[in-house]
Each structure stands twice: as structure tokens, then as C-alpha cells.
Amino acid sequence: MKKLNIAVTGLNATDNPAPGIPVIRSIRHDLNNIGKIIGLTYDAFDTGIYDGDLLDEVYLIPYPSEGEDALLKRIEYIHARTPIDILIPTLDSEITNVNRLMTELTSMGIKLFLPTEEQFRLRSKALLSEFCKKHGISCPRTMVINDPRLLNDALKAYGTPIVVKGTFYEAYIAYSFEEASISFQRLKAKWGLPIIVQEHLPGEEYDVACVGSGTGKLIGAVPMRKLRLTEKGKAWAGVTIKDTVLAKLSEKLIKALKWRGPCELEFLKEQKSGKYYLVEINPRFPSWIYLSAGAGVNLPATVVQLALGKKIKPLAPPQAGISFVRHATDLVCPMRYLESLTTLGELIYR
Amino acid sequence: MATTLKTQRNLKEEITLTPNGFLFDHVTGLTYTVNETGGLILKHLMEGGTAAEALKAMTGEYDISESMARKDLEEFIEQVRSFGVL
Numbered sequence: 001m002k003k004l005n006i007a008v009t010g011l012n013a014t015d016n017p018a019p020g021i022p023v024i025r026s027i028r029h030d031l032n033n034i035g036k037i038i039g040l041t042y043d044a045f046d047t048g049i050y051d052g053d054l055l056d057e058v059y060l061i062p063y064p065s066e067g068e069d070a071l072l073k074r075i076e077y078i079h080a081r082t083p084i085d086i087l088i089p090t091l092d093s094e095i096t097n098v099n100r101l102m103t104e105l106t107s108m109g110i111k112l113f114l115p116t117e118e119q120f121r122l123r124s125k126a127l128l129s130e131f132c133k134k135h136g137i138s139c140p141r142t143m144v145i146n147d148p149r150l151l152n153d154a155l156k157a158y159g160t161p162i163v164v165k166g167t168f169y170e171a172y173i174a175y176s177f178e179e180a181s182i183s184f185q186r187l188k189a190k191w192g193l194p195i196i197v198q199e200h201l202p203g204e205e206y207d208v209a210c211v212g213s214g215t216g217k218l219i220g221a222v223p224m225r226k227l228r229l230t231e232k233g234k235a236w237a238g239v240t241i242k243d244t245v246l247a248k249l250s251e252k253l254i255k256a257l258k259w260r261g262p263c264e265l266e267f268l269k270e271q272k273s274g275k276y277y278l279v280e281i282n283p284r285f286p287s288w289i290y291l292s293a294g295a296g297v298n299l300p301a302t303v304v305q306l307a308l309g310k311k312i313k314p315l316a317p318p319q320a321g322i323s324f325v326r327h328a329t330d331l332v333c334p335m336r337y338l339e340s341l342t343t344l345g346e347l348i349y350r
Numbered sequence: 351m352a353t354t355l356k357t358q359r360n361l362k363e364e365i366t367l368t369p370n371g372f373l374f375d376h377v378t379g380l381t382y383t384v385n386e387t388g389g390l391i392l393k394h395l396m397e398g399g400t401a402a403e404a405l406k407a408m409t410g411e412y413d414i415s416e417s418m419a420r421k422d423l424e425e426f427i428e429q430v431r432s433f434g435v436l
Contacts, residue, residue, distance in 0.1 A: 204378075206379070224379075225378065225379025225380075227379070238379075239374075239379045240379075241376060241377060241378065241379040242364075242376045242377065243376075243377045243378075269378075274434075320374075320376035320377075320379075321366060321374050321376065
């Protein structure tokens with residue numbers, strides 16, 4: 001059996017961890033035909049790159065803002081050193097550039113299993129409300145604005161508090177026009193326009209990690225309830241659940257989008273009504289994805305198989321009650337690792 | 351007896367109750383702890399038992415009057431119902 005070299009991005013695992021390291025752990029958990037795991041990273045201090053047990057090679061790559069040409073050049077260099085069989089980008093901001101390089105990457109023999117640009121666009125925060133309306137899916141009332149004066153309209157329509165969201169990342173809860181304006185400016189400076197403003201619904205958060213076939217079929221789904229949150233609202237502990245309503249909603253969404261590849265559906269179960277509202281669709285694995293491997297529905301390993309062109313039958317849902325707890329630890333390493341990354345832009349473990 | 355143990359939920363499938371009184375709701379992901387008496391009532395409920403049977407089990411297990419057991423049972427049922435477990 002041919003050994004696979006798999007390149008994975010998103011390796012910074014701080015209190016807002018990227019999904020790369022859990023994706024690698026999942027792949028290593030179930031696949032035994034792994035050649036090299038190649039970490040692609042942006043900064044020499046991205047924490048996960050110092051885990052030499054998980055990674056074989058690490059390379060710095062240009063930030064997405066530098067464009068797809070810079071990324072292609074870097075991938076060509078890496079590919080010449082160690083041929084990449086499969087590339088798994090795990091950050092929202094990377095999907096567009098990687099998609100634009102699909103032809104070049106495919107001709108190099110690098111396989112991907114990603115959403116199309118159109119699928120990616122349809123689930124964007126700015127268009128999600130429209131998409132939900134079209135497909136009869138509940139979501140919080142939303143305004144997409146470019147002018148901070150319109151925050152007043154949102155406050156009048158939705159009452160307080162409101163949720164002010166950046167077009168790519170981050171969200172703040174605002175209790176007044178002044179607070180909302182500060183959040184607007186902060187998000188605009190960081191992620192640009194538009195800004196998304198939503199009504200705030202009190203309730204519990206539920207997430208579903210999914211893999212779609214690209215033809216409307218849901219290949220696998222792992223629903224999870226967050227048990228502990230960080231100050232940034234990220235899951236620090238969670239548990240698999242089994243809810244037929246949530247399962248049907250996930251199927252409906254994947255079918256409507258004809259989603260190809262991994263995604264995370266974020267729902268809010270309203271306290272008052274018990275009804276699920278779709279809050280976001282993230283176009284990549286969540287950072288808690290190792291739970292899928294632990295629960296026997298290994299979604300990253302499934303994406304590897306799909307990228308190879310294998311036909312995969314829809315996976316049975318996981319058993320309820322498999323939980324995870326995140327654990328921060330220290331990696332100890334010689335200074336030459338940092339030296340190698342900062343001077344050469346790469347670190348070869350083996 | 352006024353208290354009904356009827357529920358729309360398939361408790362046998364949707365709830366795990368351990369001997370130590372740890373309750374996990376598979377649908378909501380919520381967890382609870384119940385005392386020994388609560389565990390006894392819930393076990394009856396999960397097996398499709400009636401309120402009268404739960405009451406009989408309580409008076410058989412503990413040195414308690416029927417009226418006191420009935421009051422405890424009604425309070426417990428009301429509480430778990432308010433949590434959405436029933």
C-alpha cells in the first residue's frame with residue numbers, strides 16, 4: 001500500500017485553537033498508510049508545530065493575504081522536497097486561495113476534498129440569513145451593514161443585546177449603541193466590511209461536525225454539546241449527543257448546499273422554545289474534531305479517503321455520551337527548532 | 351394518584367442513569383445527579399412503570415409513610431419535568 005504524505009494547515013493551538021493538530025491526531029488515530037505528516041504554518045511560534053511526535057516536517061507558508069501565487073510557489077518548493085499526496089487546509093481564510101489553485105495543485109498530483117467557491121460563498125456570514133430563508137431553516141434575525149449608523153435600526157428591531165460579528169471571525173455582544181459602535185469599528189479594522197448584526201437569542205450551543213459528499217449526501221456527522229467554554233466562547237469540553245431533530249437539520253443543510261468536504265454547523269437551541277437556530281456554517285473541521293475519532297466516526301480520516309476518490313457509504317452516527325476535555329500542556333524542545341524555522345522557514349523532524 | 355409518569359420520550363433509549371445517580375440526557379447533552387430515591391423513581395420510569403408502582407417501591411424500600419412518599423414523588427416528578435427530562 002502506498003504511503004501517503006499529508007499536508008495540514010492551522011497548527012496554532014492556543015486558547016482559540018486551530019483545527020490542524022486535532023485533524024492530524026484523527027488521521028494518525030485510524031490510518032496506517034501514513035508516510036509523512038507535513039505541517040504548513042504561518043509563524044515560528046504557532047504552538048502545534050513543536051509536536052515532533054505528530055509532525056514529520058514543518059514549513060512556513062505565506063499568509064493568505066499575500067495571495068494564491070505566493071502560496072503556489074511555496075507549495076511547489078515543499079512538493080519538490082517531499083511530494084504531497086493530500087492537502088487539508090483547516091482555516092476559513094485559506095479555502096479561497098487553495099480553491100483558486102485547484103488546477104495547479106491537481107496537476108502536481110495533490111488531492112483535495114473541499115467545497116466549491118460557490119458553496120463557500122453561499123454559507124458566508126453575510127449571505128447565511130438569505131440562504132436560510134430560501135430553504136426554510138430558522139436563523140437569528142440578521143442585518144448585514146456597512147454603515148455604523150444602521151446599528152440603531154438593529155437595536156430598535158431586535159432589542160438589546162445584539163450580536164455584532166466580523167465578516168470572517170469574531171463576535172461581540174453589545175448592550176447599547178455605543179458598545180455596538182466600538183465592536184463595529186474593531187471588527188471593521190480587523191476583518192473589513194460588511195459587519196453582521198444579529199438578534200441575541202438566549203439558549204444553549206450545539207455544534208455538528210459534518211462531511212458532505214458534494215452531491216448532497218451527508219457522509220458523516222458528529223453532533224456535540226459544549227460543556228465548558230473559554231472566555232472567547234470556544235469549547236473546552238463537550239459531549240456527543242443524539243438528537244433526531246438536529247440530525248435531520250444537518251442532512252437538510254448539506255443537501256441544500258451540496259456541500260463537499262468538511263464543515264461545522266453551529267446551532268443555538270433557544271431556551272424558550274427549544275427550537276434550533278442555525279448560527280453559522282464554518283467551511284472546515286472544528287478544533288474539537290478529534291472527538292469524532294474517539295467516537296468512532298473519524299471524519300478527517302474519511303476526508304482522506306474521499307480525497308483519494310474512494311466511495312464511502314454514509315457513516316452511522318456516533319454513540320451519545322462520548323466526551324472530550326481539552327488540556328493545555330507544555331512542549332519542551334531545543335532552541336535549534338526555533339532557529340531552523342526562523343532562518344530556513346522549515347523544520348525537519350525525520 | 352394525580353401524578354402521572356407519562357412522557358413522550360423514549361427514556362430507555364434517550365437517558366443513561368448510572369447506579370451512582372449520574373443521569374445523562376442523550377438528546378440535550380445535559381447531565382444531572384439524583385439521590386437514591388430519585389434514582390429509584392427514574393428507574394421505574396425508564397422501565398415504563400406507573401406512579402403507583404414507583405410509590406409502592408418507595409414505601410417498600412424506605413421507612414416512610416405513604417403520604418410522605420407521595421409528596422416526595424410529586425415534587426421529584428415536577429422538578430425533572432421542569433428540566434425537560436420527562
